[in-house]
Structures are given as C-alpha cells and as structure tokens.
Amino acid sequence: MAFIEAKNLEKNYPDGTQALQGISLSINKGEFTAIMGPSGSGKSTLLHILGFLDIQTKGEYHFEGKTISDYKTDEIARVRNEKMGFIFQAFNLLPKSTVFENVQLPLLYSGVKESLWREMTIKAIEAVGLSHRINHESSKLSGGEKQRAAIARALVNNAEVIFADEPTGNLDSKSGQMIMKTIQKLNEEKGYTVILITHETYTAEHAQRIIRLRDGKIESDELVNGRRRAGDNFIK
Numbered sequence: 001m002a003f004i005e006a007k008n009l010e011k012n013y014p015d016g017t018q019a020l021q022g023i024s025l026s027i028n029k030g031e032f033t034a035i036m037g038p039s040g041s042g043k044s045t046l047l048h049i050l051g052f053l054d055i056q057t058k059g060e061y062h063f064e065g066k067t068i069s070d071y072k073t074d075e076i077a078r079v080r081n082e083k084m085g086f087i088f089q090a091f092n093l094l095p096k097s098t099v100f101e102n103v104q105l106p107l108l109y110s111g112v113k114e115s116l117w118r119e120m121t122i123k124a125i126e127a128v129g130l131s132h133r134i135n136h137e138s139s140k141l142s143g144g145e146k147q148r149a150a151i152a153r154a155l156v157n158n159a160e161v162i163f164a165d166e167p168t169g170n171l172d173s174k175s176g177q178m179i180m181k182t183i184q185k186l187n188e189e190k191g192y193t194v195i196l197i198t199h200e201t202y203t204a205e206h207a208q209r210i211i212r213l214r215d216g217k218i219e220s221d222e223l224v225n226g227r228r229r230a231g232d233n234f235i236k
Helices: 043-050 073-083 099-109 114-127 143-155 173-190
Strands: 004-012 018-027 032-036 058-063 084-088 161-165 193-198 209-214 217-223 228-230 233-235
Touching: 004 043, 018 043, 018 217, 032 043, 032 173, 043 058, 043 161, 043 193, 073 084, 084 143, 099 114, 099 143, 114 143, 143 161, 143 173, 161 173, 173 193
Parallel strands: 032 193, 032 209, 084 161, 161 193
Antiparallel strands: 004 018, 004 058, 209 217, 228 233
C-alpha cells in the first residue's frame, strides 16, 4: 500500500456544499506532489483531511496503511505532531519569540527527550540556512526568513511528510522562489515527502507531480517534465 492513499473521498458541509466529490489518489514516500486549483476547488479541504486536521464525510483515507478510525484521539495528535509538518501562508510564528524558540516549539509537545531538543532544533535551522538568525525575534525577520523558520519548525520532529499550504502566498516572487528551492532541496536531498497546495504555476513546477482539482474533483494528474515513478520515489 502507498504511504498515503485516498479512495473516493467526499466532504460535505451542513450548508450543502460539496467540497470534495470522489477524490482518489496515492502518494509514495519521497514524492513531491503539488495540488493545484482555483479558489473553491477543494485543495485546502483535501490537505486538511490528508493532514488529519479534518475528517472526510465518505470514502477512505489511509496513512501508513491505517485509517484515522484506527487511531485513538491522543494517537491522532501524536501522529500529527511527530510525523507531519505543516507550513502555512501566514507563517504562524510567535512574534516575540526567537527563531530557535519557534522552531523548538513542536518538541515541547512530543515524546522526544529534552536532552535532544537543542541539537534537533539547531539541525532543522541549519537545514534551511537560517543559522545566522537563530537568536533573532521572528518579528524582525523578512518574509522569506519567516517562512524558512516555519519550514524548520515543520522539520524539527523529523516529520515524514510536509504539508505546505500556499507557502509563497505572502511573499514577493524572489523570496517565493527561494522558499520553493529550499523545499525542493529538502525533498531531493533529504527525501522528505512533500504535499504542496498552490494556485501558482511557477510554484507547482518545483514538484515532480501536479494534481489539478476543479469543483472538488481531480481534473488531471501529471508528472512534471517527463519524470517517472520508480519504487518508492521519483527519479529524473
């Protein structure tokens, strides 16, 4: 079974809105997948379900071979904290806390020994090239630096999959390109599985695969630049 697998997902809301209509897909470990679509296409709803932030109305979702119903409530929170990293458009950093403090935050709620926190935090910050800002308050960082800090926070627990929801949405094009190169490098060199939500073509083209949604359905599912799947990973 694939690392992530969805079968006939539907998401309906009380007002009658059908956000997802029969979504089926599979994602292997190490893949970098972009999910595109216009506003209201269901892409953020899909990401929330894949990231255990929401539950589908119908259909099945398997993460590492288990459905969300296979987990107890506290296990869901643990899996989300230890195996999933999240990057959002709004950064969601604590403005008066340093880069180090922001990145370390997920470890406070993990089962990781406190003696390892400092080493893991520094390693994550180094991975995104932000060591020179490690003791700066996040409010004093540029937009690109804030997003790199957010990426480091997503990595700090050695997450198995990174969910990125419009990570370049609040950045200028130059900073956005730098962020996407950082995410692409983490995928290619470190093997992180990445699921990216975006409406920007230049952002999606950093991925190996682009899934396009429209009206809650998959419109297309294509590999980028002739790349092909091999085993558990993409290769060029």
